[in-house]
Amino acid sequence: RKEVEQDPGPFNVPEGATVAFNCTYSNSASQSFFWYRQDCRKEPKLLMSVYSSGNEDGRFTAQLNRASQYISLLIRDSKLSDSATYLCVVTDNNNDMRFGAGTRLTVKP
Amino acid sequence: DAGITQSPRHKVTETGTPVTLRCHQTENHRYMYWYRQDPGHGLRLIHYSYGVKDTDKGEVSDGYSVSRSKTEDFLLTLESATSSQTSVYFCAISEEGLITEAFFGQGTRLTVV
Numbered sequence: 001r002k003e004v005e006q007d008p009g010p011f012n013v014p015e016g017a018t019v020a021f022n023c024t025y026s027n028s029a030s031q032s033f034f035w036y037r038q039d040c041r042k043e044p045k046l047l048m049s050v051y052s053s054g055n056e057d058g059r060f061t062a063q064l065n066r067a068s069q070y071i072s073l074l075i076r077d078s079k080l081s082d083s084a085t086y087l088c089v090v091t092d093n094n095n096d097m098r099f100g101a102g103t104r105l106t107v108k109p
Numbered sequence: 110d111a112g113i114t115q116s117p118r119h120k121v122t123e124t125g126t127p128v129t130l131r132c133h134q135t136e137n138h139r140y141m142y143w144y145r146q147d148p149g150h151g152l153r154l155i156h157y158s159y160g161v162k163d164t165d166k167g168e169v170s171d172g173y174s175v176s177r178s179k180t181e182d183f184l185l186t187l188e189s190a191t192s193s194q195t196s197v198y199f200c201a202i203s204e205e206g207l208i209t210e211a212f213f214g215q216g217t218r219l220t221v222v
Contacts, residue, residue: 004151034210043199043213044152087151096167097142097211099151 003027006088006100014108017078021103023088024070032091033064035073037084038102044087047073078107112136115200115214122221128187130217132200134180140203141183142167142211143175145196152199158183159206190221 006023013019025033033050048055050062050071061074071090075082088100112135122128132141140159144152154167156175164175172194174186187194200214 008149041216043215045213046210049210096154097152099144099153101149101151 002101003098004088004090004100006086006103008101008103010104010106012106012108013078015078015080017107018074018076019078019105020075021073021086021088021105022070023072023100024068025088025090025098026069027090027092027098028066028069030069030090030092033071034089034091035060035062035071036087036089036099038087039084047086075105078105080107080109083107113200113202113212113214115198115217117217118215119218120220122190122219124191124221125189128190128219130185130198130200130219132183132185132214134183134202136202136204136212137180138202138204138212139180140206141177142201142203143173143183143185144199144201145169145194146199146216147196155185155198187219190219192221195219195221 003026035047036044037047038044048057050064052064054063059076063072083106085102085104087102090098114133116131142157143155146152153169155173158164158177176184198217201211203211
């Protein structure tokens with residue numbers, strides 16, 4: 001079993017749609033959680049951190065469920081520019097960031 | 110954007126040859142990392158550094174070595190390149206370790222033929 005698992009997609013949605021991604025992790029001692037975004041043939045960039053209380057940044061909402069060991073990302077009112085691969089990232093200690101393989105999203109006109 | 114550059118950006122090399130990739134940062138961050146990214150695997154940690162001359166192995170360190178003689182430079186060496194090391198290599202930096210945001214370089218696409 002992979003330490004961080006994501007549905008690879010692809011998710012193909014129309015503009016304006018709401019789309020949700022889930023990610024599960026295996027290490028219950030994991031400390032920090034993030035969503036990164038990676039455009040085709042580019043480097044990953046931080047989209048948002050994920051906190052136990054949940055957090056929102058504009059159209060993006062991230063939530064963490066420690067009991068079930070999953071994190072989620074909700075994107076509302078999808079834009080064409082949201083098309084990318086979304087990487088779930090879990091940090092077990094200070095020096096080991098575990099990445100999911102990514103979920104690919106395509107937003108279509 | 111964080112000041113982090115990788116060189117070269119693209120390289121094709123032959124099996125059995127040594128290869129060195131360079132990561133240079135201008136942010137004075139303490140932590141530096143080398144990852145490789147392969148389809149279906151996500152990014153996997155090769156080696157990391159937590160200070161000058163302080164390095165440690167990651168998940169997939171076999172066949173790789175690193176050096177950090179200055180804060181700003183972190184070198185990744187493939188002693189004898191193999192086809193299984195064909196990948197995209199990303200360098201990353203962070204100020205406080207991986208509990209905070211990591212900034213990535215633009216990547217090096219390495220092909221071993």
